[in-house]
Amino acid sequence: MTQPLGYLKETPSQTAGPYVHIGLTPNHSGIDGVYPGDLGAAMVNDRTLGRRITVTGCVLDGTGTPLKDALVEIWQADAEGLYNSPSELRGTADPNFTGWGRCACDGATGAFRFETIKPGRVPFKDGRMMAPHVNFWIVARGINLGLNTRMYFGDEAAANAEDPVLMRIEHRLRVQTLIAAVDGSSYRFDIHLQGESETVFFDI
Amino acid sequence: MTGIPNRKPETGAFFPRDRNRHPPALTPGYKTSVLRSPQKALLSLDGTLSEITGPVFGHSLLGELDNDLIHNFAKPGESAIGERIIVHGRVLDERGRPVPGALLEFWQANAGGRYRHRKESYLAALDPNFGGCGRAITDDDGAYAFRTIKPGPYPWPNGVNDWRPAHIHFSVFGHGFAQRLITQMYFEGDPMIWKCPIVMTIPDHAAVEQLIAPLDWANTIPMDARAYRFDIVLRGRRSTLFENRLEGN
Numbered sequence: 001m002t003q004p005l006g007y008l009k010e011t012p013s014q015t016a017g018p019y020v021h022i023g024l025t026p027n028h029s030g031i032d033g034v035y036p037g038d039l040g041a042a043m044v045n046d047r048t049l050g051r052r053i054t055v056t057g058c059v060l061d062g063t064g065t066p067l068k069d070a071l072v073e074i075w076q077a078d079a080e081g082l083y084n085s086p087s088e089l090r091g092t093a094d095p096n097f098t099g100w101g102r103c104a105c106d107g108a109t110g111a112f113r114f115e116t117i118k119p120g121r122v123p124f125k126d127g128r129m130m131a132p133h134v135n136f137w138i139v140a141r142g143i144n145l146g147l148n149t150r151m152y153f154g155d156e157a158a159a160n161a162e163d164p165v166l167m168r169i170e171h172r173l174r175v176q177t178l179i180a181a182v183d184g185s186s187y188r189f190d191i192h193l194q195g196e197s198e199t200v201f202f203d204i
Numbered sequence: 205m206t207g208i209p210n211r212k213p214e215t216g217a218f219f220p221r222d223r224n225r226h227p228p229a230l231t232p233g234y235k236t237s238v239l240r241s242p243q244k245a246l247l248s249l250d251g252t253l254s255e256i257t258g259p260v261f262g263h264s265l266l267g268e269l270d271n272d273l274i275h276n277f278a279k280p281g282e283s284a285i286g287e288r289i290i291v292h293g294r295v296l297d298e299r300g301r302p303v304p305g306a307l308l309e310f311w312q313a314n315a316g317g318r319y320r321h322r323k324e325s326y327l328a329a330l331d332p333n334f335g336g337c338g339r340a341i342t343d344d345d346g347a348y349a350f351r352t353i354k355p356g357p358y359p360w361p362n363g364v365n366d367w368r369p370a371h372i373h374f375s376v377f378g379h380g381f382a383q384r385l386i387t388q389m390y391f392e393g394d395p396m397i398w399k400c401p402i403v404m405t406i407p408d409h410a411a412v413e414q415l416i417a418p419l420d421w422a423n424t425i426p427m428d429a430r431a432y433r434f435d436i437v438l439r440g441r442r443s444t445l446f447e448n449r450l451e452g453n
Contacts (some may be wrong), residue, residue, distance in 0.1 A: 007219075007298045008437045011406075012411040013226050014388040015234070015402060016373065019212045019321045023373055024312025026337045034276050034335050035267065062239040069323070075258065075381045085257035086213045087379060093264065100259035107323070121406055122253050135254050137384055142236030144227035144405050146384060150254075165249060174244075193240050203246040204255045 013146065015037030025071070025104045040073065040102025043116045047096040050060045050079025054186045055151065058110045059138055062194035066110025070140035073102045074114055074151075076133070081120030091116035118153070124164040131159035131166065138191060148202045151189045154182040174200050205316030216442035217251030218382045219298055219359065227405035234401045237361055251382055256441070258381040263306045263341050270339050271350035273310070284334035286315030286353025286414040288429040291389070292418065294346040299369025306438070309339045310350060317358030317368075326358055351429065357396050359451030369396035369403065380439040389434045392418045 021029035025038045025200055026113050044052070045064065055074070058066040076081050084095040084100075103112040121129045136150040152160050160179065177199045180187035191199045221287050224257035229241035239317070274284045291310075295303040313319045313336065316328035319409055320336050339346040371388045377385075390397050397416065405414050414437075423431035 006300070007223060007440065008296060008300055009411070010222065010298060010439050011385065011387055011414055012406050012408075013385060014373075014405075015417070016386045017388075018323060019319045020373070020375075020386075020402075022321055022335075023285045023309045024375060026335070029321060031277070031337060032442065035270070035339075036338055039261075039265075067240070071365060073384070077255070078253075083253060083257035084259065085379070086260055087215050087257045087380075088253070089213060089215060089414070090243045097260065103443060124252055130252065130254070133254070135381055137381065139386055140240065142238075142240035143233070144229060144231060144241075145223075146236070146238060147242070150395075151225075157447065165252075169247065175238045185448045194243055198242055198244050200244075201242050201246050203223070204218075204252065 013144060015141060016071060016146075018141040019067070020071050020139060021104050024050070024102060028104050038102070040098075040100055042103045043114065046116060049094050052185060053116060053118050055114040055116060055134065055180070055189060056186065057180075057191060059105060059140065059191045060193065063196060064195070067105060067111045067140050068111075070110070070138060071102065072105065073100065073137045074110045074116070075100050075135040075137070077119040077122050078114065079117055079120050082087050082120045083122070083175040089113065093173045101181070106134050120186045121159065126164070128162070128164050129159070131156050131163035133163075136191070143193075148168050148204045149194070150178055150201050150202070153187060154179050169200060189204070203204050207231050214379065214441055215256060217256055218380060218439040218441045221439065225378065225406070225408050225411040226412045227407070230305070231401075231405040244308070250382070255382040256380045258377065258379055258383065260379060261341060261377070265307075266339065266341060267362050268376070271348075273334070273336065273338045273352035276332035276338060282333045283313065284353050285370075288351070288374045289354050289429040289432055290349060290351055290423065290425070290429050292347070292349035292420075292431065293417075293433050293435040295342045295348065295376065295378075295436045296346055297378070297438050301440075302344070303343055303378050303438055304346055306342040306346070306348075307339065307377040308342070308348055308436075309337070310372055311337045312352065312372045313358055315353050315356050317356035319358075328356070328358070337365065339393050339406060343356075348391070354391065355411040362401055367396055367399075367402060369394045369400050374436065376436055380441070383438045385436075385438060387436075388415060391432065392416055406411065
C-alpha cells in the first residue's frame with residue numbers, strides 16, 4: 001500500500017451552447033440593465049501605453065462557413081511584455097491596460113473585433129524571448145472544450161523565426177495558420193476549426 | 205483588476221489536463237460538433253507566462269443583485285416565476301485548495317425552458333421578470349452562492365426528439381488563462397440527464413456525476429428556497445520550489 005495522492009479531478013467541460021451571450025455578453029444580446037456593461041468590451045483607455053491596433057477575424061467551420069455564435073476571449077501582455085495578473089512577478093503591468101478582452105462574434109457576419117495594443121515580448125521558460133503574441137480562447141455551440149491558440153504578427157518575421165513555440169511546430173506549413181495578416185495597424189486572424197488550413201490549437 | 209488578498213501569487217505551471225475526462229472534440233451524437241471539431245492533434249505546451257497568468261477581477265465589479273437572478277431583471281417589487289433555489293458551493297483546485305477571487309458567470313433558461321435570446325424560438329413564454337444571467341466572485345474560502353429559479357428542460361434540434369435536462373451554464377475564471385472553463389450544472393434525480401447527447405459527450409460516468417448537483421437539504425431555507433450544492437474543481441498547479449525558471453522567481 002502507498003499513501004493516496006488525493007488529488008481532485010478537474011470539473012469536466014461542456015459546450016457553451018448557442019446562448020452563451022446571455023451570460024457573458026448580456027448587454028450585447030439585448031439583456032439590458034443587469035450589468036452596467038459587458039465585461040471585456042474595453043481593453044484600453046486614453047492613457048494606455050503602446051501602439052494601438054485592431055484585431056479582427058472569423059472562426060470558420062469545416063466547410064469554411066463563419067460561426068455566428070462563437071465567443072472569443074484574448075489575453076495578452078502590455079506594451080512592455082508584462083501581464084496584468086497577480087502571477088506576474090517581473091514587474092507591474094500598465095494599470096490602464098486590462099490585457100483581457102471578450103467578443104461575441106457578429107450574429108450576421110461572424111466577425112470578431114478587438115481594439116487593443118501591440119504586446120511586448122515575454123520570455124519562454126528557459127529565458128529565450130517569445131515573439132509578440134495574443135492568446136486566444138474560443139468557445140461555441142458544438143465546441144465541447146474551449147480551444148486555445150495564439151495569434152502572432154505578420155510584421156514580426158525575425159521574432160517569429162526565433163519563437164520557441166512556433167519552432168516546435170513540426171509541419172512548417174502550419175506555422176502560417178498562427179500568423180495574422182497586416183494592414184497598417186489592423187491585423188486579420190481567421191481561425192479554421194477543421195480542414196486543410198486548420199489552425200494549430202494547443203493543449204496548454 | 206486587483207490582487208487577491210491573503211494569498212501569495214503562484215507562478216507554477218498547471219497540471220496537464222486529463223483529456224480522458226473531458227469530452228473529446230468530435231462527438232457525432234452531438235451533431236454540431238462534427239464540423240466544429242479540429243481533426244489534427246493538439247500541440248502540447250507546458251505553461252509559459254502566457255498560460256500561467258490570467259485576469260483576476262475584484263469584488264468591486266459586482267452589483268448588489270448580480271447573484272440574485274430572481275430579482276436582477278425583475279420590475280421593482282416583482283420577481284421571477286418558478287421554483288426558488290439557492291445554488292452554492294466552492295471552487296477548489298485539483299490539490300483541494302480553495303480558489304479565492306474566482307469569477308463565476310451563470311446563465312440559464314426560465315422555469316419553462318425558454319431563453320431570453322433573439323435566436324431562441326421555443327414556443328414556451330418568456331418571463332417578463334427573468335433575464336437569466338448572474339455572476340459571483342468566490343470569497344477567501346473559495347465559496348460562492350446565488351439565488352435563482354430552477355430552469356426547465358427544453359427541446360432542441362439535434363435528434364428528432366432531443367430535450368436538454370434542466371441545467372445552468374457556468375463560466376469560471378481561476379487565476380491563470382489555462383484554467384478557463386465553461387461547463388453545465390445538472391440537478392440530482394433528473395431522468396433527462398442520461399438521455400442527453402451533450403451530457404453523453406463526456407466519456408467517463410464518474411465525470412458526468414461531477415456535474416450533477418445534489419439537493420442540499422441542510423442549507424434549504426424554510427418557507428423560502430431549496431438549496432443545491434455545486435462544487436467546481438479547476439486545474440491544480442505545480443509548486444514553484446524547483447521550477448527551472450530564469451525569470452520571475
